[in-house]
Structures are given as structure tokens and as C-alpha cells.
């Protein structure tokens with residue numbers, strides 16, 4: 275992260291349920307897994323809505339999937355110190371604002387961040403203390419097929435994402451970077467593994483809602 279000192283969320287970040295970071299190559303299945311999780315555990319999880327300068331895809335809702343902004347708007351907020359982390363990915367800016375995380379933590383929900391590997395490294399320098407999970411495809415060929423079938427990218431976008439995917443898979447081998455790596459081959463199996471690692475936090479969040 276360029277801006278020092280590294281952001282600290284303050285003591286409140288240490289209270290309440292532990293956040294969860296989901297990372298991994300574009301097209302690995304993060305959104306698909308998260309959609310299932312949010313459907314099955316409504317109110318337990320809250321999605322950290324990132325800012326991005328990329329254009330919305332059909333069906334994406336501003337303020338729900340992302341805060342869609344211009345580069346100028348985003349840079350202004352970064353300069354004002356409003357972001358925990360930010361990164362350039364495939365020609366666009368992405369970032370997690372302090373407000374996005376605080377909005378979820380204020381509701382005592384498990385805050386879920388879907389961020390790239392640069393974001394993971396930058397979050398490691400904060401006191402957010404999340405569980406770090408990498409979702410990975412069974413192979414680059416499968417990833418390419420899934421990205422093509424998703425039909426969200428131009429040929430150039432696809433190439434950039436595949437190049438970034440190879441870098442991501444290499445960097446993800448760093449020992450201790452992730453608490454868990456999930457290979458998303460069979461979706462139901464991958465989802466079971468995700469639920470299993472989050473089980474304790476889910477139980478805690480459900481208990482605290484009862485009391």
C-alpha cells in the first residue's frame with residue numbers, strides 16, 4: 275500500500291465476529307459461493323461493498339454489488355483516507371472503504387470481503403484480523419472456459435484476467451498467506467468446505483442474535 279501509515283480500524287475491529295476474506299482468480303467462483311452463503315445464512319453475513327471504476331455488468335446494482343465510481347471520485351476518497359485498501363486490477367481501480375466494513379460490523383454481522391491478492395496483502399497490514407480463504411479453479415483451462423461461458427468479458431478483458439490468474443495462483447502458494455485454499459471443482463463440495471471453515475463463526479453469530 276502506498277499510503278503510510280497503514281490504516282488501523284481501531285479497537286472496535288477486534289470485537290464482534292471475525293471478518294472473512296475471499297480471494298482467488300477472477301472466475302474461480304467467489305461470487306457464486308458467496309451467493310449461496312448469503313442465501314442460506316441471511317442476516318449472519320454482510321457483504322463489504324467495494325468501490326470500482328469498472329463499468330457495471332448487466333444485472334449488477336450500484337450500492338449492492340459495487341459502488342460504481344469514476345477514477346477521479348475514487349482517487350479523491352482515497353486521498354481523504356477513506357479506504358482500508360485499494361488496488362489496480364485489469365485496468366480498473368477497486369477498493370474497500372472504511373465505511374463499507376463499518377456498516378456491516380455495526381450490525382454485528384460477519385463481514386465478507388471479495389478482494390484480489392494485492393488486497394489480501396494490504397489487509398494483512400491492518401488489524402482487521404479476518405479468516406483468509408483462496409478460491410481456486412481446478413485448472414487454468416477450466417477457468418478460461420468458465421470465464422468465457424460467463425460472457426462478461428471482452429477478449430482483451432479475458433486475457434488480462436487469465437494473466438492475473440496465473441500470477442494469483444503463484445503468489446497464493448506463499449506459506450501462511452491463506453488459512454484455507456478451496457479448489458472449486460464440484461460446486462457443492464467447495465461450498466461444504468467453505469461452510470465448514472466458517473462454521474464456528476456462523477454459530478457464534480447465530481447465538482449472539484438469539485441473546
Ligand SMILES: Nc1nc2c(ncn2[C@@H]2O[C@H](COP(=O)(O)OP(=O)(O)O)[C@@H](O)[C@H]2O)c(=O)[nH]1
Nearest residue numbers: 300301324360361363368369370388389390393
Ligand atoms: N483489492 C481489492 N480487490 C477487489 C475489490 N473488490 C473486488 N476486487 C477484486 O477485483 C477482481 C475483479 O473483480 P470483478 O471485476 O468484479 O470481476 P470478477 O471477479 O471476474 O467477477 C476480483 O479478483 C475481485 O476479488 C476491492 O475492494 N479491493
Ligand SMILES: Nc1ncnc2c1ncn2[C@@H]1O[C@H](COP(=O)(O)OP(=O)(O)O)[C@@H](O)[C@H]1O
Nearest residue numbers: 300301302303304305306420424458459460461
Ligand atoms: N463449481 C463450478 N462448476 C462450474 N461452473 C462454475 C462453478 N463455480 C462457478 N461456476 C461458474 O463460473 C463462472 C465464474 O464464477 P464467478 O462466481 O462469477 O467467479 P468469481 O466471482 O470468482 O469471478 C460463473 O459463470 C459461474 O456460474
